[in-house]
Amino acid sequence: MNTTTSIILDTRRAKQDGTFPVKLRVTHQRKQKYFAIGISLSQTDFDKAQGEKPRGEYKDLKIKFGSLEARAIKVIEKLPEFSFEAFEKRFLEKKQSGQDVYSYYDRYIDSLKQEGRVGTASSYQTSLNSLKSFHPKKLSFAKVNAEFLLAYERWMLSRGNSQTSVGIYLRTLRALFNLAIEEGVLDKKDYPFGKRKYQIPAGRNIKKALTLEDIQKIFDYQPVSESEAWSRDLWLFSYLCNGINVKDIARLKYRNIEGDKITFIRAKTERTAKKNLKPVVAILTPEAKEILERWGLKPRHAETYVFGILTNSVTPEREMKLVQQAVKNINKYIKRIAVALGIEKEVTTYTARHSFSTILKRSGAPIEFISESLGHQDLKTTEYYLDSFEDDVKKQYAGLLTNFKKSH
Structure with a gap:
């Protein structure tokens, strides 16, 4: 076959973000034509994707490149006589109908x-x-x-x-x-989504955060069973440690604890974030240390799971089931505790995370600090998490609008 293909980075003209389009190059009798494949990369990222043993997103890119080139070769092989026009027509037809x-x-x-x-x-x-x-x-x-x-x-x-x-x-x-x-x-x-097309409905942001008064009630509550005590304490641990979710609590090992802080990568972002994963750092308050002392497994080896929810060498499927069971147990007892304390809002593990962020907001903490503490990749996600201010706070600020009256 005197027609060849290759995936190349077209560096003739950079895009505004500094990347270059990746293209399929088809060469026939020393003539070449380039076909855009809808991907743009920097030279460094392209080289990594084309390396011998790429990892993560670069491995995915290499697989995509190979798949596209293989499809192009099949189209060329089926053409009775090659021409760029015939190839383009068949290749684009294949592209449109390739997958459902x-x-x-x-x-x-x-x-x-x-x-x-x-x-x-x-x-x-x-x-x-x-x-x-x-x-x-x-x-x-x-x-x-x-x-x-x-x-x-x-x-x-x-x-x-x-x-x-x-x-x-x-x-x-x-x-x-x-x-x-x-x-x-x-x-x-x-693409059917976006302005003037179809816009995905946004869910109602129901207030999930508790007031500081309600959280104090949970702190002061005297559990009636070990199950209640364990569930209450893990809920409080989540609240105290940056709203850490149960999966990340379950994954904590003693190597994540150093002095007065815990450092961890969120399970939710470790495989989805593209690069520069930033660990979450939570300061251990005296109350959080007491919970660690009460429920942390001993002896404290670096690779031991702190709370014993998981064991070493569990499969991803088993891990999901164990975490789901832990969430179910915590929610079961924390809801009972909330009812006993007269807390009207529904209290779940999710409430601990929202309460952490909202209490900080009401205390005047910068949104950038809250975002970093939650391990969010952008501020928009944090803004969604933050609950609105309580009515008494709104009244307090509204009173400031006519504060001049008090000076007379």
């Missing part, structure tokens, strides 16, 4: 499971099951337009689902559209 939505879901769910991200895989599977209930037949990307998405939203709501659920399911679909565009299977013009 459900097969993309299946492939992505499999890749998540292979990475050990079984919780995320479960979320995508739930979204896929819902879409299949709405549209049982094969679903092409072309079929998914603003009208289709609006019809799906109405169907979901008519069956008693909330706007929040609709948003959760459709954000996974949006992520797959972005992936298909990135892989060159779709063109950006076929």
Whole structure:
């Protein structure tokens, strides 16, 4: 075959962000033509993706490049006579019809499971099951337009689902559209989300944070059983340690504890953040140290899980089940405690994280500090977490508007 292909970085003109487009180069009888594949990288990132043993995102990129080139070679082999025009027509036709939505879901769910991200895989599977209930037949990307998405939203709501659920399911679909565009299977013009198209509904931000008064009640509560004591203490540990979630509590080992602080990488971001993962640092207050002393496993070896929720060498599937059971137990008893204390809001493990961030906000802490403490990658995520101020605080500030009256 006198026609060759290769994946190259087109460095002739940089984009505004300093990256260059990655292209498929087809060479025939010393003539070359370039085809954009919808990916842009820096020279350094491209070199890493093309290296012998790339890891993480670079490994994913290398697989994508190989898949695209293999597809191009198949198109060339099937052409009776090569011409760039014939290749482009067949290649773009193949690109448009190469994958359907459900097969993309299946492939992505499999890749998540292979990475050990079984919780995320479960979320995508739930979204896929819902879409299949709405549209049982094969679903092409072309079929998914603003009208289709609006019809799906109405169907979901008519069956008693909330706007929040609709948003959760459709954000996974949006992520797959972005992936298909990135892989060159779709063109950006076929993207059905965004302004003047379909906008995913935002869930209602229900107040989840407790007041400082309610948190004091939980601190002062005298548990009636060991299960209550364990659940109350782990809830408080989450609140005291930057709103750390139960999965990260379960993953804590003694090597994460040094002096008056714990340092850890959030499980939620360790495989999804692209680079420069920043560890979360939580200061251990005297109360948090007391909880560690009460419930921490002994002897304290560096590789021992602190709270004994997990054991060494558990599979990702087993880890998910153990964490889910711990969350279930904590929620069961912390809800009982809340009822006994007359706390009207629903109290769960999630409430501890929201309470941590909101109490800091009400105390005047900068949002940048709160964001870093929570381990968020951007401030928008933090702003969503932060609860609104209590009415008495609003009244206090409103009174300042006419403070001049008090000087007369």
